[in-house]
Amino acid sequence: MSNGEPTNLIDKNMNIPCYVCGASSFSEVLDNNPSMSSDGQIVDLTISKQECSNCGTVRSSDISFLNDFYKNYYKLNVVNNDPVYIFQGEKMLKSEMHLEWITKLVGNRIEDCKSIIEIGCGSGNLLNLFEIKDKYGVEPSEKAAKYASAIAKIRNIGYEEISEKEKYDFIFSSCVIEHTIDPNDFLQKNWHIANDNSIIVIGLPIQDTESFDVYFLDHLHHFTVNQFVYLCQKNGFTVENYEVGYKCMTTMGYFVLRKNATTLSEIKYEKNHNFYASNVWIENLNTFLKQNTSENLVAFGYGETSFFYQSYTQLNSVVNCFIDDVKAKSEENVISVEEAINKNIVKDSFLILLANPHYHEFLKEKFKTVSGLKFYSPFSNKIS
CATH class of the missing domain: 3.40.50 (Rossmann fold)
Known part of the structure; x- marks a missing residue:
């Protein structure tokens, strides 16, 4: 798993409509220096967040730090690290707990998949556990991609460079979409590389449970369940199953998507508590x-x-x-x-x-x- 550092970074403010509902009115909710990055570092960069006045989605209001951040600070996905989690006295590797959770949500359908791609695969610890014949991954970190290359066919690229001619039976990403500049673009890439019967699984921090996710500098988007479901529907997906929190992983959720046009749910304002x-x-x-x-x-x-x-x-x-x-x-x-x-x-x-x-x-x-x-x-x- 990797926190998918974006490619083709844009040195500008987020002076565009809300990616979820399309509204253009925002209120500033956070401005602080220093800040904290998702790989657990204190960095001398300013964190700025804003809230959509229409739907309540929180996002970064200034992304001009990204080039400097990924070049000089970010370290997480260059380390081949699979930490041990503890739940009710039982120890389990992080990758094993994620696989157990994904398998629970997807069910036996995963057994019919012949090909799999992980977008932002990091060093490949989770991808390695899937018992699917043809394994592929993309990872923008050169060092992490080298680790992952030992277990799958890995390309050292960002998701933007995946050809839309490619098709996969199982497409998944874990804690990547919140790092992308445009989450709609990320979802559209998933849509284009999916077959009609493909399984798409996306994991991300979810704001319905208590966390300090909004204080991560490099998490550019912060969605509630309803906001993310609406975003998926807007991009041509049906959300077939989802769950927020599993064992000791209480602050994220996994969503199982199917490529299918669907009626948009009503989007209402939700305060990010x-x-x-x-x-x-x-x-x-x-x-x-x-x-x-x-x-x-x-x-x-x-x-x-x-x-x-x-x-x-x-x-x-x-x-x-x-x-x-x-x-x-x-x-x-x-x-x-x-x-x-x-x-x-x-x-x-x-x-x-x-x-x-x-x-x-x-x-x-x-x-x-x-x-x-x-x-x-x-x-x-x-x-x-």
Whole structure:
């Protein structure tokens, strides 16, 4: 899976109508520097977002940063990384959980597919798991494409360069469309390379569940279920099945599409509550930090959630260190759980939980032998 960096980037503002409903009236909802990118970095680039006044879709209002960003900052899809997810005590590779979810939604029809293409295939971890004879992929990152070439027929190109003469039985992408400049153009490419009976599966962050997705610099579009269904219908697809959230992957959804003209659903205004929820989480942590300056403050987590708070709060100016077993060996200011306990770093301290709330109880168990340790979650704004 890859976050599909766009090709043929346009150095301009998004001064065009809403890609979903076609309206031209927007209100600015976010302008901040520094910002956070989806590969978990704090970047010295300005993030600007706007909301469509008609349908409520949130999008980037300025994309002039894209050339600089993908050239000098973006790192995610150059690493052959397939992290381990944990759900109810069971460990599973990220790619395996995605495949399980897709298979659940598509069903046995996948067994009839003879060819598959993944748009934005990254290093090919997910594509490799599909038991389909002819595997193809496109990936704009040269390094990631080299990894993927070991398991499928991979081209180091963006989706725009796929010929519309090509046809595939199974077409899928995961967390790509939100990175594209024009999501209608992306959907049209899917439409043209599909046969009448092809299965199209698109995964993306969905705004119906709580997340800080709107604060990702390189996520250019933020859709609710209704907004994305309308967008798919507008581009000649029927949405046959979809689901938002699966196991510990609570902030994204997968949609199964069929190439078929359909009547457009009614599009109504929907407020993106995640922008406001994220502001609350930011304020929660800033207030907590201000009120506890005399305490020993340690943070758990050095991944996506941690970088969200590092980017948009005063966290880095007051926290003494971070705890993260995965990053402990590669980051100077990050230590392991074992080291934190053995050196009494977390004794009589506040441990700020900067991880998916799904994992909080699991994390607390790791520190149950530590005396005087209190936990704080900026999501719930509670101390335990």
